[in-house]
Amino acid sequence: xxxxxxxxxxxxxxxxxxxxxxxxxxxxxxxxxxxxxxxxxxxxxxxxxxxxxxxxxxxxxxxxxxxxxxxxxxxxxxxxxxxxxxxxxxxxxxxxxxxxxxxxxxxxxxxxxxxxxxxxxxxxxxxxxxxxxxxxxxxxxxxxxxxxxxxxxxxxxxxxxxxxxxxxxxxxxxxxxxxxxxxxxxxxxxxxxxxxxxxxxxxxxxxxxxxxxxxxxxxxxxxxxxxxxxxxxxxxxxxxxxxxxxxxxxxxxxxxxxxxxxxxxxxxxxxxxxxxxxxxxxxxxxxxxxxxxxxxxxxxxxxxxxxx
Amino acid sequence: xxxxxxxxxxxxxxxxxxxxxxxxxxxxxxxxxxxxxxxxxxxxxxxxxxxxxxxxxxxxxxxxxxxxxxxxxxxxxxxxxxxxxxxxxxxxxxxxxxxxxxxxxxxxxxxxxxxxxxxxxxxxxxxxxxxxxxxxxxxxxxxxxxxxxxxxxxxxxxxxxxxxxxxxxxxxxxxxxxxxxxxxxxxxxxxxxxxxxxxxxxxxxxxxxxxxxxxxxxxxxxxxxxxxxxxxxxxxxxxxxxxxxxxxxxxxxxxxxxxxxxxxxxxxxxxxxxxxxxxxxxxxxxxxxxxxxxxxxxxxxxxxxxxx
Numbered sequence: 001x002x003x004x005x006x007x008x009x010x011x012x013x014x015x016x017x018x019x020x021x022x023x024x025x026x027x028x029x030x031x032x033x034x035x036x037x038x039x040x041x042x043x044x045x046x047x048x049x050x051x052x053x054x055x056x057x058x059x060x061x062x063x064x065x066x067x068x069x070x071x072x073x074x075x076x077x078x079x080x081x082x083x084x085x086x087x088x089x090x091x092x093x094x095x096x097x098x099x100x101x102x103x104x105x106x107x108x109x110x111x112x113x114x115x116x117x118x119x120x121x122x123x124x125x126x127x128x129x130x131x132x133x134x135x136x137x138x139x140x141x142x143x144x145x146x147x148x149x150x151x152x153x154x155x156x157x158x159x160x161x162x163x164x165x166x167x168x169x170x171x172x173x174x175x176x177x178x179x180x181x182x183x184x185x186x187x188x189x190x191x192x193x194x195x196x197x198x199x200x201x202x203x204x205x206x207x208x209x210x211x212x213x214x215x216x217x218x219x220x221x222x223x224x225x226x227x228x229x230x231x232x233x234x235x236x237x238x239x240x241x242x243x244x245x246x247x248x249x250x251x252x253x254x255x256x257x258x259x260x261x262x263x264x265x266x267x268x269x270x271x272x273x274x275x276x277x278x279x280x281x282x283x284x285x286x287x288x289x290x291x292x293x294x295x296x297x298x299x300x301x302x303x304x305x306x307x308x
Numbered sequence: 309x310x311x312x313x314x315x316x317x318x319x320x321x322x323x324x325x326x327x328x329x330x331x332x333x334x335x336x337x338x339x340x341x342x343x344x345x346x347x348x349x350x351x352x353x354x355x356x357x358x359x360x361x362x363x364x365x366x367x368x369x370x371x372x373x374x375x376x377x378x379x380x381x382x383x384x385x386x387x388x389x390x391x392x393x394x395x396x397x398x399x400x401x402x403x404x405x406x407x408x409x410x411x412x413x414x415x416x417x418x419x420x421x422x423x424x425x426x427x428x429x430x431x432x433x434x435x436x437x438x439x440x441x442x443x444x445x446x447x448x449x450x451x452x453x454x455x456x457x458x459x460x461x462x463x464x465x466x467x468x469x470x471x472x473x474x475x476x477x478x479x480x481x482x483x484x485x486x487x488x489x490x491x492x493x494x495x496x497x498x499x500x501x502x503x504x505x506x507x508x509x510x511x512x513x514x515x516x517x518x519x520x521x522x523x524x525x526x527x528x529x530x531x532x533x534x535x536x537x538x539x540x541x542x543x544x545x546x547x548x549x550x551x552x553x554x555x556x557x558x559x560x561x562x563x564x565x566x567x568x569x570x571x572x573x574x575x576x577x578x579x580x581x582x583x584x585x586x587x588x589x590x591x592x593x594x595x596x597x598x599x600x601x602x603x604x605x606x607x608x609x610x611x612x613x614x615x616x
Contacts, residue, residue, distance in 0.1 A: 302603045
């Protein structure tokens with residue numbers, strides 16, 4: 001086992017992401033001591049039961065004391081409050097980082113609470129599942145997935161380097177990106193897909209003439225893929241949309257424009273336009289498979305093929 | 309091996325669905341002779357290479373001759389033409405069925421070409437993958453998936469019974485449904501999900517400021533799920549939209565209305581509305597998993613979790 005990267009790694013929040021960091025850090029000795037903080041007693045008990053940390057507390061002030069690295073693993077809407085509670089308790093030269101899906105808002109919320117001797121290195125691991133809570137984490141969640149860091153230009157280089165080392169040790173590939181660009185990229189590859197998945201599942205459940213039983217029985221025709229995404233954590237996603245409003249609304253505008261063009265082609269029977277559109281979207285999947293970000297097995301491999 | 313259900317089973321079209329029927333029928337001896345027809349020489353060669361049938365031909369007239377069951381496995385837009393070419397060559401008491409994703413249009417296209425002594429029992433297996441062609445088929449594709457039959461009320465009961473037996477033997481669960489109701493149910497559980505998946509993948513590829521490489525690298529954040537569906541066969545899906553126009557346009561209207569409500573909630577910061585919507589969509593996934601139509605493994609099981 002290698003030398004630990006941090007002496008005292010503090011996790012604020014212990015859901016799917018926090019618990020996955022804890023399990024990998026523990027497995028590979030990435031920190032001498034792991035401190036687990038969460039507000040709810042029940043969640044803290046679950047974290048204890050899975051042996052996710054060395055120290056457990058519901059107090060943010062206590063948790064961050066003497067930590068050389070603090071990772072905020074809470075919904076994006078909670079950052080201002082967490083910042084306030086850390087304020088005055090962070091050690092000199094500590095690094096504060098996070099896993100939030102929106103980066104400009106996280107910076108705006110945290111910055112007023114970060115003393116000049118503390119380094120802020122915002123981060124976003126592009127990994128997850130449809131399950132949430134400390135029971136949902138697993139040590140290999142970040143393997144081969146990208147983690148984006150969005151430090152400001154004047155950030156201490158050594159701090160950025162250390163967080164890069166951490167994410168690589170957690171299994172990730174690491175890129176540095178401007179926070180506003182991050183928010184626009186994620187709006188289109190993540191936030192809009194989640195919004196339209198939540199939406200189609202809602203539309204289908206609300207139909208008077210089609211029963212829920214029919215939607216369920218015949219879901220293998222496409223619908224069930226969307227229900228996975230629409231089963232994601234509601235608090236996390238509410239906060240993402242509220243805190244990445246401008247980029248989401250702009251990308252949604254483009255999505256709706258494009259959808260209107262397809263709708264018009266259907267109404268007027270323009271088969272060539274549909275065919276051309278449906279053909280060009282095939283290539284991007286091959287790219288994703290080649291980049292190691294997706295399986296090539298039919299149906300994601302969910303249907304086990306036993307014989308032919 | 310049981311007694312064959314049909315003496316001479318004729319498959320018109322040998323793509324993903326046709327080849328999967330052939331492989332299962334062969335494996336379990338569901339037909340004494342399997343006739344494979346397809347227009348393109350190249351495809352017929354591939355079918356031969358996989359040993360999918362006993363007789364191969366590019367002529368529809370020849371293929372259907374003496375068959376007691378003809379299954380049309382071609383895109384929905386080709387049915388009128390196939391009907392015309394079968395006309396005059398079908399045996400008395402033969403059953404004609406199909407696997408098209410739209411049912412009213414299929415009935416309208418075929419009916420003028422079906423002699424009174426031939427039985428039309430339209431069908432639709434709710435199963436598939438993102439791959440197409442005779443190489444893509446496998447014998448277990450229909451296992452535990454629903455197949456919907458939409459015969460008209462005056463259809464010969466014995467014929468419906470025989471096609472029901474066939475689909476059960478292919479691994480399916482079978483339901484009988486009114487064709488118009490079928491088309492509306494499928495519009496919402498299948499056609500709209502495909503349309504919005506094709507659309508978001510198109511929107512993402514067209515952005516000037518975001519590179520394709522970024523879309524690919526960070527696709528694990530939601531986008532890649534949509535690319536699977538948007539990699540489906542373009543001809544098949546063009547035809548589905550053109551032939552289920554009214555139901556698709558109506559369901560798309562509802563989808564867009566609902567999306568506008570979410571968009572408005574984001575613009576005005578209505579977190580409660582978003583939270584409530586995102587919560588209610590979770591239940592339907594549990595229903596799908598309980599019904600055996602989906603896996604409960606995180607991320608569809610595509611990320612193999614080796615240890616913790």
